[in-house]
Amino acid sequence: MCGLAGFLRTSTTPDRESHALWLESMGQAIVHRGPDAGATWQDDHIGLAHRRLSILDLSDAGTQPMHSASGRYVIAFNGEIYNYRELKQTLQEAGVAFRTHTDTEVLLALFEQKGAACLDDLNGMFAIAIWDRQGRQLFLARDRLGKKPMYYYEEGGRLAFASEIKALTQAPFVKTEVRYDAIRDFFAYQYVPDPKTIYRNIHKLPPGHWLITDGQQTGIRQYWDVSFASADTKSLEELEEGLYDLIDDAVRLRMVSDVPLGAFLSGGVDSSAVVGLMAGHTSRPVTTCSIGFGSKRFDEVDWARKVAELFQTDHHEFTVRENVAGNLTQIARFFDEPFADPSFVPTYFVSQLARQKVTVALAGDGGDENFAGYSKYRTDQIENNLRRRFPAGLRRGLFPQLAKLAGMFSMAPARKARSLLSTLSMEPDDAFFVTNSFFRQSVWDKVVAGDLKRETAGYDPAELTRRHYRNADTDDHLSKILYTDIKTYLPGDILVKVDRMSMANSLETRAPLLDYRVVEYAAGLPSALKLMDKEKKFILKDTFSRLLPDDVLYRKKMGFSVPLAQWLGNELRATANTIFSRTDGGLAECFDMRVVRQLWEKHLSGDHQYTQELWSMLAFELWWQAYGAGTGGENGS
Secondary structure, three states: EEEEEEEOOOOOOOOOOHHHHHHHHHHHOOHHHHHHHEEEOOOOOOEEEEEEEOOOOOOOHOOOOOOOOOOOEEEEEEEEEEEHHHHHHHHOOOOOOOOOOOOHHHOOOOHHHHHHHHHHHEEEEEEEEEEEEEOEEEEEEEOOOOOOOOOOEOOOEEEEEEEEEEHHHHOOEOOEEEEEHHHHHHHHHHHOOOOOOOOOOOOOOOEEEEEEEEEEOOEEEEOOOOOOOOOOOOHHHHHHHHHHHHHHHHHHHHHOOOOEEEEEOOOOHHHHHHHHHHOOOOOOOEEEEEEOOOOOOOHHHHHHHHHHHHHEEEEEEEEOOOOHHHHHHHOOOOOOOOOOOHHHHHHHHHHHHHHHHOOOEOOOHHHHHHHHOOOHHHHHHHHHHHOOOOOHHHHHHHHHHHHHOOOOOOOOHHHHHHHHHHHHHHOHHHHHHHHHHOOOHHHHHHHHHHHHHHOOOOOOOOHHHHHHHOOOOOOOHHHHHHHHHHHHHHHHHHHHHHHHHHOOOEEEOOOOOHHHHHHHHHOOOOOHHHOOOOOOOOHHHHHHOOOHHHHHOOOOOOOOOOHHHHHHOOHHHHHHHHOOOOOHHHHHEEEHHHHHHHHHHHHHOOOOOOOHHHHHHHHHHHHHHHHHHOOOOOOOO
């Protein structure tokens, strides 16, 4: 795992010496991504910087930027190509000679042979920058699901790119003007969805896309998407056998490493299955790491310990308790944009724990999105079944009025009735947006103020959900919302969280359940085998019944949840109180602080219905204090 950065040189930019300093600063900004080595390279047209976390071929031969054998191409690469050995053998049979044992050299040789089409051959996680010295073109690419980040800045004939925004902004010409619609998106989703970033001229290259530019013209193409168009008709036994073998192979591929390797273990189905399969591929005990909270409601360490004992792992635990407040500001700085999924806190600590033992950790990410593991899918199923029982005219005309009536009462049952009636009045895609939204429209209307209110008056963040829901190549509702989550929540939240928190600790994480072959296989499974009545992830659990005991497979899902209301009222109370009492800063620019303080006082009095909104506002202010204040100009000018 590594970090990369660079920019195209223009006739209006300074000399090589100045550019060398820029490149050095860009690399230093992401040194946590690659503490083992760093290098820069430039010619008359481009500058490249790279930071290396050594995983394969630990010698200096793996240092990047790396030149192709012909000298035509120069690469800076972040990630791992898991099938590089097979690709290397094929290239060698075609007469290609190799100087190193790295996957980087294989990738470069494959690109020299096939160009952008080489992406179809890759099984891995990657962000790639390749400069064609002869054609004077820059090629950027990102893996199919967005495990590795790629940001780029384009404005006024200038272009820069990097693994993280904090590296981009080291180039003095990069402007950081906050965009209001991205702020609105953040409060709706808890992250800024691609291709936007929080800044106007900085963009995310979407997953499964490549970009090519000569500095004058830029083209972006999609090279991969997941299809739900056809359901496999094999027997359940055949489907499960194929699924088991595929995931087992995905695990095997991800155990190739020249440094110590372990796993995150929560004791849930996904991580337990990964650990169980890992144990079958090694004669040594698997190193496993788990996080607890000192709260039975949220703590899974007992389950993790049970699985660790089952597979005789070398197990380690850490409890997140009094260390939240003292570390939150520092941890949040690793996100260059507002980010409010609170599980980033335990993800940071489990990565910190793992890094003390290993350099690479396998994780169970992707099981919920592929196989319908979240509780929201079951809730959505119930609501959609109810929605079908009422004529559309009745739902749209009467239900909003009934919801308004229920909203006149403050009791919990009335609030639930209002939520259900409001959701049933909507179409399925809009209802799923509400399910995925963490800042209710009614609360937003109360707190939003100033320029943000004016600039986003006609903007609807739900359109992102609608667009992906419509783009799914199926009429099956569950498949449509799984596709929507794979295109939004997975790359925008889950994978950002894991990448930033693991890289903050110079730890590489690998997700076998996000092997693109597993994703495509899962998309071809009938929906009824994923969500069967009340049983979520039915086929995945049934598949791994040969490996895991029933009490692990069928216990109530906890996920990577945190005691958020408790944190706000106790460990983070002083921090939150300071933030919500300020009359300056990001929140004060965007919201009516009088109303914000009213919500905060209700929380302190025991009314926790605004917990998510308050947390999102706290996260936004932490970002603002680190990066948002004083935006709008050019850095360093």
